[in-house]
Amino acid sequence: MLSAERDSLLLGDDLGQLYQQLRELDHSDERLTEQICRMRRYQHFIQTGGTFPEASSEEVSLESIDAQCETLFSYRELNSSHRKTLLEDINIRSRPRIRPLTVLDLPNEILLRVCEYVRGWQPDVLRFGSSFLNTSNDIKNLRLTCWRFCNTSSHLFLPIVRVELNQASLERLNAISQHPTISKGVRVVRTVLSYYDYDLANDLAFFAEFSAARMGEYANSLELWLSLGTGNLAGKNAMTETFRKARLLETSWLSFVNAGTEHATSGANSSYQDLLHMAHEEYRSRATDQKQVCENGYFIHSVATAFARMPRARRVEIQEHDGERIFRKPAAPIRAGEDACFVFWMLQPMTWDTGRQWALGTPHIDALALPGAMYEAGVLPQSLDIKITSPPESNDFLTAKELRRISMGAQQLKDIKIQLRSYRTANDPEFRLNPETAELHQLRDYIDAVLNTDSIERLSLDFECFFNEDTNLSIDLGSLVTFKVWGNLVEVSWSSVSLHQKEIECFFEQRRKPLESLRLSNVHLLTGSWADTLEVLRTAPTGYQVSLGGLSGAECTDLSDEENKRIFHKQSDDYWGTSRAEDFVTGDSEKNPLTADETDQHDA
Secondary structure, eight states, rough: OOHHHHHHHHHHHHHHHHHHHHHHHHHHHHHHHHHHHHHHHHHHHHTOOOOTTTTOOOOOHHHHHHHHHHHHHHHHHHHHHHHHHHHHHHHHGGGSSSSSOOOSSSSSHHHHHHHHHHHOOOOOOHTTTTTTTOOOOHHHHHTOOOHHHHHHEEEEEEEHEOOSSHHHHHHHHHHHHOTTGGGGOEEEEEEEEOOOOHHHHOOHHHHHHHHHHHHEEEHHHHHHHHHHHOOOHHHHHHHHHHHHHHHHHHHHHHHHHHHHHHHOOOOOOHHHHHHHHHHHHHHHHHHHHHHHHGGGGGGHHHHHHHHHHTOOOOOOEEEEOOHHHSSSSSSSOOTTTTTHHHHHHHHHOHHHHHHHTTTOOOOOOGGGGGHHHHHHHOOOEEEEEESSSOOOOOOSSOOOOHHHHHHHHTTOOOEEEEEOOOOOHHHOGGGOOOOOSSHHHHHHHHHHHOOSSSHHHHOEOOOOGOTTTTOOOOOEEEHHHSOOOOOSSSEEEEEEEEEEEEHHHHHHHBBSSOOOOEEEEEEEEEEEOOOHHHHHTTTTTTTTTTEEOBBBBBGGOOOHHHHHHHHOOHHHHHHHSOOOOHHHHTTTSSSSSSSSHHHHHHHH
16 A cells, blocks of 8 residues: 555656646747747848847857857757657656546537537528427436436427417426526427317216217228238237127117216116217316416416527417327327227317318417517517417407407417418318308408518418319419519429409519519419419529429410429439429520420420
């Protein structure tokens, strides 16, 4: 023990002497540098014919000065060589006294880069939306490693936060917004507006009828899956049992509705109806919680306040349906065929078009006023994404005062995407909406308020739920896009809309920047011709991305399927392939594919 301490002391003395020699070399270098600078000044004065105050009485020549400088440089090279030898000796002698370095010895700036690499690439939400934003399991594991890793990676943990119409979801959002590190990484807040209906919550018979219909849809999907013959034997057996029980539940609940709630049953039907009562109690509890959350604007003001606390939050998403709810793991594992499996499906909130199909109560539409609530909370979002299945049917959708607040809250929006489409309207033509309904006028007022800003750079409008495949008519988009000058717009996407050629011309005349991307899908031309419209689109600077598909109206109505395919379909199977119409608009082709000469030439 004494020998080890003595060796350590001797080693420390040796290191001290070496460091002292290193300091002496530094001082020697400073003196050499001063002398070299003095010699340089001598040279300058001699060459210019002046006198140098510090010069001695002896005559100084340029040759002697050069000789002295050469000597000084050689001394400095010797010092540099000696310093290198000393540093190597110091490193060798001090290595046994230095502990091995680990990743935790890195500075926070480098650790942050390491954590970002672990998370993986994530795009700019203002340009690409939230499609690629997901919580990384690697970041989850990294946070559990130690406090240092937790503190340096927590801001990457939740790039997107979902909030639903219930108190527990609001409390989670509030807790995240107040977290010192997690809140700094949130960039998107998604509000999910699927809801529980109060008529179903207060009427057991109606709930039984609705649940029987839902269970029938669930059974139909299982029957289709079984008919495909995919999966292993164990999976097929489990699905077969689940399908059988779903049909029994559907039959039992329909008989319960037909017999009346006052008639009790026994046997298997009794257990099925007990399951119905249990599910209805839970449904009513969730509906009550939802009502309390949505009263007096509490929900949107809570979301707006939480959004204002998160410094990097820029994007607001308003959606009716979120697949994360369906595929989220329940608190306890659910096996196929268990009662909990069926209750889980019965307790899923509904979308707006499902409520409209069943003539249920008006959904909560307050969330559409979120931009106004954020304006009052002192924060302005830069991106707004609205995906709903149908417009609200409430006569008092939004007051003039609320529309003014929404317009003020939209003043910094750079990216706007409004989409009205659903699976039901896409597959059931009778379920599509009439473009002339009163709800549409209320929707127009809302869109006008949102678009009333000069900051918009990317605009996407899709009104598929109004699109009629037989007449190709949909919402007349003209009044929405020609009422203002588009000072910063560079990306445009219109789908399932109707327009006049004059409105398209007006829109292109009012833009100030060249477009980088233009996408027209299922666009119906009310007046004018598509040949002239392509000429208008061609006036934009060449080089921007163009996608044209499903165009109708004007001369497109008289085109045969072969001609339509020749003009508007890709000329190759390549992903980046383009059509003749797109090539003409971008300037890659000089021939308008819709002109009479081009058509006659093709027929010949």
